[in-house]
Amino acid sequence: MRRFSAFAIAREAARHHSGWERHWRSPTPKKHYDAIIIGAGGHGLATAYHLGKDHGITNVAVLEKGWLGGGNTGRNTTIIRSNYLQDPSAAIYEKARSLYETLSQDLNYNVMYSPRGVIMLAQTEHEVRGYLRTAHANALQGVQTEFISPQRVKELVPIINLEGPRYPVLGGLWQARAGTARHDAVAWGYARACSDMGMDIIQKCEVTGIKRDGDKVTGVETTLGDICCNKLGIVVAGHSGVMAEKAGFRLPIESVALQALVSEPIKPCMDVVVMANTVHGYMSQSDKGEMVIGGGADGYNNYTQRGSFHHIEETVRALVETFPMISRLKMLRQWGGIVDMTGDRSPIISKTPVEGVFVNCGWGTGGFKAIPGSGYAMAELMAKGGSPLADEFSMWRFREGKFIDESVAAGVAH
Numbered sequence: 373m374r375r376f377s378a379f380a381i382a383r384e385a386a387r388h389h390s391g392w393e394r395h396w397r398s399p400t401p402k403k404h405y406d407a408i409i410i411g412a413g414g415h416g417l418a419t420a421y422h423l424g425k426d427h428g429i430t431n432v433a434v435l436e437k438g439w440l441g442g443g444n445t446g447r448n449t450t451i452i453r454s455n456y457l458q459d460p461s462a463a464i465y466e467k468a469r470s471l472y473e474t475l476s477q478d479l480n481y482n483v484m485y486s487p488r489g490v491i492m493l494a495q496t497e498h499e500v501r502g503y504l505r506t507a508h509a510n511a512l513q514g515v516q517t518e519f520i521s522p523q524r525v526k527e528l529v530p531i532i533n534l535e536g537p538r539y540p541v542l543g544g545l546w547q548a549r550a551g552t553a554r555h556d557a558v559a560w561g562y563a564r565a566c567s568d569m570g571m572d573i574i575q576k577c578e579v580t581g582i583k584r585d586g587d588k589v590t591g592v593e594t595t596l597g598d599i600c601c602n603k604l605g606i607v608v609a610g611h612s613g614v615m616a617e618k619a620g621f622r623l624p625i626e627s628v629a630l631q632a633l634v635s636e637p638i639k640p641c642m643d644v645v646v647m648a649n650t651v652h653g654y655m656s657q658s659d660k661g662e663m664v665i666g667g668g669a670d671g672y673n674n675y676t677q678r679g680s681f682h683h684i685e686e687t688v689r690a691l692v693e694t695f696p697m698i699s700r701l702k703m704l705r706q707w708g709g710i711v712d713m714t715g716d717r718s719p720i721i722s723k724t725p726v727e728g729v730f731v732n733c734g735w736g737t738g739g740f741k742a743i744p745g746s747g748y749a750m751a752e753l754m755a756k757g758g759s760p761l762a763d764e765f766s767m768w769r770f771r772e773g774k775f776i777d778e779s780v781a782a783g784v785a786h
């Protein structure tokens with residue numbers, strides 16, 4: 373595939389953009405692949421990319437029932453950070469964040485990574501203690517974060533109201549190299565790179581069954597016919613439980629709708645990401661000027677991709693008290709995604725009871741930030757049978773009681 377460059381942009385500008393190639397092919401499925409990935413979200417595509425790039429496995433198909441990036445990958449609020457508490461989490465999220473730093477160059481595709489900094493506000497004494505503890509843990513893990521004063525918060529976010537009507541701002545956990553990236557571009561960049569390596573990305577191809585010979589996977593049934601494979605990666609976020617059932621095992625996972633909304637575009641007013649976990653709302657400003665606002669997850673299991681109405685009200689209330697100026701903004705759009713939640717709020721990257729079947733799920737409300745690291749670890753697991761970054765996230769940890777408890781950090785884990 374022709375590389376993007378300043379020269380290519382100038383050339384295409386001169387000839388009315390008539391020479392750009394399609395970013396990925398739309399092939400018909402082959403009869404057999406060395407590896408099939410179900411789900412063309414960020415995690416599935418990143419897994420395929422690293423199978424090819426790091427392990428030389430390129431006879432790979434990524435099967436997607438809708439359009440690529442149309443799941444949670446294209447529905448999230450794009451926050452990237454790695455200030456988690458537990459060591460295995462910090463390791464994989466920091467690996468992902470560091471890969472984001474050079475992802476545009478690695479993929480030759482502008483994913484618009486913007487390390488603008490993320491503040492998690494501390495609005496209760498409990499949160500102050502919790503974030504001080506996280507900052508100390510991060511120092512030991514090599515993750516650069518610091519606990520900052522309310523005055524420093526105000527310097528970084530002039531539009532913030534420190535004296536909230538319910539909870540004053542007592543400080544914040546600040547990660548300066550955290551930030552955002554363009555979510556679709558991440559999916560498109562990986563897809564283009566995978567297609568360039570000869571992999572088949574097959575959209576509108578729903579996997580309806582998983583074929584086994586005894587305890588070993590042999591292939592999948594799809595709406596485009598049966599396809600054989602040696603290895604299968606299930607990377608379907610909110611549909612992980614459904615797909616696991618088809619393979620013949622159960623996952624300790626629940627699916628709920630999580631929602632977000634954006635305002636009309638306004639002039640630049642906030643150049644960092646702010647998360648207010650106690651009142652429950654978080655906000656950043658997109659490059660177009662819209663305020664991107666994240667809300668809460670429904671309190672009951674569902675597959676609606678909409679989210680309950682009362683969460684919009686709660687979210688807007690939380691943000692109006694944190695940033696009073698947004699009370700006069702019109703909201704443009706609201707949407708939801710189906711997130712896959714585990715009991716300890718940490719992901720599952722694991723072998724399964726079916727030989728040759730691997731799962732990558734449980735990223736819940738916060739997996740966009742992890743895409744590059746997750747793909748790296750899942751590919752290593754699929755290629756070699758183990759991965760230092762993934763081993764702690766095995767699904768057997770729930771049987772053994774070895775939880776990686778991020779439920780405090782993941783109160784708002786976006």
Ligand SMILES: Cc1cc2nc3c(=O)[nH]c(=O)nc-3n(C[C@H](O)[C@H](O)[C@H](O)COP(=O)(O)OP(=O)(O)OC[C@H]3O[C@@H](n4cnc5c(N)ncnc54)[C@H](O)[C@@H]3O)c2cc1C
Nearest residue numbers: 411413414415437443444445448449451579709739740741
């Ligand atoms: C509103 C919202 C806000 C969020 N905000 C953030 C944030 O700020 N920061 C952050 O880090 N994370 C955030 N997240 C979480 C993040 O979006 C997800 O963790 C991440 O995108 C999951 O990626 P994925 O590739 O696993 O899943 P997805 O992108 O959902 O991809 C899974 C794909 O599998 C496909 N699929 C399902 N079943 C089948 C089948 N039978 N056959 C074929 N294909 C199938 C689906 O169509 C889908 O495209 C947010 C999520 C939501 C919903």
